[in-house]
Amino acid sequence: MVKDRVTVIDIAHAAGVSKSTVSLVLQGSSLVNEATRAKVNAAIRDLGYVYNRSAANLRQSKSKIIGIVVNDLTNSFFAELAVGVDAVVQSAGFVQFLANTGEKIERQREVVASMREHGVSGLIVSPARGTEASDLAPLVDSGIPVVLVVRDIAGAEVSSLISDNHAGAMAAVRHLIERGHQRIAFLGGFPDTAVFEARMRGYRDALIEAGMPAAEALVIGSAPSRAGGVTAVEQAMMLGDRPTAALCFNDAVAFGVCDGLRARRLEPGADFAVIGFDDVIEAKTAVPALTTVSVDPQGMGQRAAELLLKQIKAGKAEPEAIVGSVRLVVRQSCGGQLERKREALA
Amino acid sequence: MVKDRVTVIDIAHAAGVSKSTVSLVLQGSSLVNEATRAKVNAAIRDLGYVYNRSAANLRQSKSKIIGIVVNDLTNSFFAELAVGVDAVVQSAGFVQFLANTGEKIERQREVVASMREHGVSGLIVSPARGTEASDLAPLVDSGIPVVLVVRDIAGAEVSSLISDNHAGAMAAVRHLIERGHQRIAFLGGFPDTAVFEARMRGYRDALIEAGMPAAEALVIGSAPSRAGGVTAVEQAMMLGDRPTAALCFNDAVAFGVCDGLRARRLEPGADFAVIGFDDVIEAKTAVPALTTVSVDPQGMGQRAAELLLKQIKAGKAEPEAIVGSVRLVVRQSCGGQLERKREALA
DNA sequence: TGACGAAATTGGAACGTTCCAATTATGAAA
DNA sequence: TTTCATAATTGGAACGTTCCAATTTCGTCA
Secondary structure, three states: OOOOOOOHHHHHHHHOOOHHHHHHHHOOOOOOOHHHHHHHHHHHHHHOOOOOHHHHHHHHOOOOEEEEEEOOOOOHHHHHHHHHHHHHHHHOOOEEEEEEOOOOHHHHHHHHHHHHHOOOOEEEEOOOOOOOHHHHHHHHHOOOOEEEEOOOOOOOOOEEEEEOHHHHHHHHHHHHHHOOOOOEEEEOEOOOOHHHHHHHHHHHHHHHHOOOOOOHHHEEOEOOOHHHHHHHHHHHHOOOOOOOEEEEOOHHHHHHHHHHHHHOOOOEOOOEEEEEEEOOOHHHHOOOOOEEEEOOHHHHHHHHHHHHHHHHHHOOOOOOEEEEOOEEEOOOOOOOHHHHHHHHHO | OOOOOOOHHHHHHHHOOOHHHHHHHHOOOOOOOHHHHHHHHHHHHHHOOOOOHHHHHHHHOOOOEEEEEEOOOOOHHHHHHHHHHHHHHHHOOOEEEEEEOOOOHHHHHHHHHHHHHOOOOEEEEOOOOOOOHHHHHHHHHOOOOEEEEOOOOOOOOOEEEEEOHHHHHHHHHHHHHHOOOOOEEEEOEOOOOHHHHHHHHHHHHHHHHOOOOOOHHHEEOEOOOHHHHHHHHHHHHOOOOOOOEEEEOOHHHHHHHHHHHHHOOOOEOOOEEEEEEEOOOHHHHOOOOOEEEEOOHHHHHHHHHHHHHHHHHHOOOOOOEEEEOOEEEOOOOOOOHHHHHHHHHO
């Protein structure tokens, strides 16, 4: 019932040319005469030919496939990132394998191996917690370009695209200080990650810069999730000397902090200033709209994909470390009525 | 610098056997002697061999690849769906191409064609708006199993996995009626989609069942997004005879409706009952927690993947239409303090 | 008409695997 | 020792493309 696969040979036969000519047409070579090209294309349509990329990949030992592995696709930050990658990858005629590791290092090992077997030309990786440089070594050795996003790995000789967490955190805390806040907390996130480290350092440096004390007690870790935000703010409000504002590890935590505040009959924005990190899509439409450090996940995905494609085209992967610029988007959750208007006009 | 690819022949040579034997080992055949198997495996490790699936696919004319195409990955419903698919697909030793169409039918055509060229064994599709049965015909003709999720397509002879939108909407409206609401609106969604149609019919049927009038004016369409929810509720509140409750097209709309209510100084839950649809991950943690019809996107992705794999294994794709069961999760946004406790205990 | 360079076309050998049919090794029974 | 079934192993032909070197076709000019 299902017809045999039609191959270049079939269409060569139908068009009265050789398979080599058909191959030339397929590749859009300028060597072939217009008339023949038309004949061949007609045959392709008539016979319902579908190109077999496996065969082509085998022969040319290269593919139009890239892989993207993320640690948590349910986090909309990474979903957006994937969308950004997808857009440029598709336009370049590539297609992407996507795998979700759920922070499982074993899963990550498996999917990376599998992608390698499938002959991906490059890989974009947001590594799971605890990934070592040695995990990426086989890739590097075989010359497959890798771009790390979001999280960097010490000692890995691959490109990376990390947002400027330190500068972003500083900007946020400076803003809170300008508004007169004296006790500012840093809430949420796992303390043993590089991202936490960078954001927290930015927080601390801004305090020091302003000659304010950086109290240990005001830094409270938690899971980087909405639920984590709730517990972190609860803990913060138990303190003898309560904070009046907080920079949160990310937007998810910030939303949780808002929930926790409401549970205590405090209105985020009015009674307590909250700033997030990432600028996920919901940040703008939430109530109150979240003041946050914008890292534009989709744009980040695009840049990562562009970098990767560049390296694939170049053949050699010259490691490149890009820190993505970042900007503070002032909305309502830090009490910024004025700034909000300004943003609306922009 | 980069060594030549090592092939079965190299390792056959190193292990002192023939390439056929190596191939047998690779496939875990029981035909090969334990001692030789060990020798071969040692050689594989020593030489750092990596299996070339392109070659295998070519020879066997089948692959361990499936494709998943979704219409909007930025919507966390679909991101969750993808995660569910990913989980079962990975466990089965498959890998997935993922593409985002952004509701662009042209994009969808391209990615489906591309996936076909890459030899996917099956496809899970959440079709873009306006997809026709004929768009899938080439796939069907060539015997590639397709599973439609979320949205069905009339006349397409493929399997589908749709949640029971009608029953879910009825359950939600019945609940509102039991709580004494008399004027219940249906807010949001594009009226020309099958999903809208089904949910709206469920809404209407529940009203009729209770002997209540189903006023046209109370059905207000909009984009199925948070912003759309805001405009829909604004329109609803302009009505002479205002509703006191609403079933929303999906959770995103419901969140928007809550925003719109707050803008009018109405507290969702207390002053106006809101019910969503989908049970996205934020529904539980939002304030107030959203009462919604749970469709468990991740579970749906899993079931879709299982169905697809079953069909791939069977060789023949017997179209199967599954309607996924659905349940009302009562939280706070419809004023259900009591039920909320019950859920917390569960 | 013949010669010649450019344009267009072509056959066959790869790419790395799997599969088939055929061969060889092994061990038990006669 | 021979015989035979069974267990292991093997060479070579595919799979559908691309690439290379070689060939044919063509138009132009002497």
